[in-house]
Amino acid sequence: MPNNQLTIALSKGRMQDDALELFARAGIVVEESELKSRKLIIHSADQKYAFILVKPGDVPTYVEYGVADAGICGRDVLLESEADVHEPLDLKFGHCRIAVAGKREVIGQDYNLLATVRVATKYTRIASEYFQQKGVPIEVIPLSGSVELAPLIGLSDRIVDLVETGRTLKENGLDVIEIITESTARLVVNRASFHLKRIEVGELIAKLTAVLQ
């Protein structure tokens, strides 16, 4: 691998398309044939960038360890991982909210009247921190998917989850109780690459900044 090539970790799935589209607008183009291949590492047409496609939650890890120089992931993932990386740009796509939700009948209920609130979530760290700051004791129930199911079948009182349109919640008789924070896609950069590939990282930030404005 040429030394001045930048390796960028992308979240697989929907965010991947948005990210590649943003790169294309910034002049960093990945050929259709490259995209259609089932390769896990793909390259931009000019060979200046290598993209690795990984699970969204793993992007901060790849970047923190420096096996990827940079990455694109949601702020939600970043908050949950607490990875020690630079976060130079808000890429303004992938907008969603991290919210506390529950069954309609518990909305407006005072947390302090409950001994402990059971909260099912994929975001155990964000949930713990949020309720800790409010001074509400909670029991976190870590789940890796179908979090909306938890209150329906009595596993938890509340959930903390990503909300985009709120439709999934509504269809399951749930509603947003509080918004914890908003999230959009972020460019993250490894702390060492930031210095060792200063020119290349600077160029990437400049290109993306130009199309974001």
Place this chain on the structure above:
Amino acid sequence: MSSLTKIPAGVQYFFDDEVRLRRSVEACAMRVFAGWSYDEIILPIFDYHDLFARGMGAEKAEATYRFVDRDGALLALRPELTSLVARTVATRFLKRERPIRLCYSGEVFRYDDPAERAAREFHQLGVEHIGEPNIVADIEVLLVAAEVLTTLGLTGFRIALSHVDFFSGVADFLKLDAETRMQLRQLIDRRNSLALSQFLQTVAPQIEQERRDDFCRLTQIAGKEDAIQRAREILLNEKSRAAVEHLAHIYSTLVALGLGDNFDIDLGDTGGQEYYTGLVFKVFVPGLGVEVGSGGRYDNLISNFGRSEPAVGFSFALDGLVAAIAAQRQAFRPDAEAPQPIVVNGDLSAAFGKARELRQQQKQVKISAQ
């Protein structure tokens, strides 16, 4: 004990080539330190907890492994070595001529990182240069650090230079309180340009937008002479200006020495550790995603031990240096010669006599009983 095979999280065992490599990297660094007249100091593995709290601050000392002495006094495994050096210099080396140059090699123990994978035991190699307030000492320690890396055969390394007064000058100028100062520090540290720009708009609406944007760009990316030049153009306060001129002076000297490639000016580094008072720097090596070393000037630390004097120093993580050597797959290998086999069969005195003879010639021998 639940199982004989279980090892506590964060501790390591080393053997074979790994040991030889680590020891030779250590010896190499210590030779460089000695070459610049740094005398080795061997420090205790534990000391009073209070000593570390005084040195690096109560918060840092929270991350120590603690236990009690027979008289009930609280002890701690050393979480760093600088406090031990500072106390020694301030109490026992009062009459020595300054500057004092000391170096050390040893393990420190911390459990500050909650991550499961994080090491708890770290081997550090470092130097402390005490009693010299001048830029001369700053440049000297930077050259020592660079020479260690060069001697290890590590290429393409970068040492990022900053100065704590750059940030604190800006924070003073904006009249930030402790909390907003911390927020600003975090935003700059994350290089989060949008959030930084919004923050500045709130705390400093009196400053024109263009200048605020310039500041965001300045802290977002490291540079060379260009960073110094841009900083000169936008800074409004004396403290930050003086910091930038200090860096400019150091940097131009390094350039004159042909080391320009290996150094960056990174005004987005806010210093991190509370005890730094001037130059701060971090060392990065290709192949490694984290810094292999860091250092800076800490002119107030020693006064915590009763004597005020300037000091500058740095330390390398031995694990980092070894990993960087492995990542660069370069030829830094400990010199190992194949041992001379000596077979003992029957005549013990003849065989061991032969072995002793070879040992007198400094040859490596390996006895095998048939």
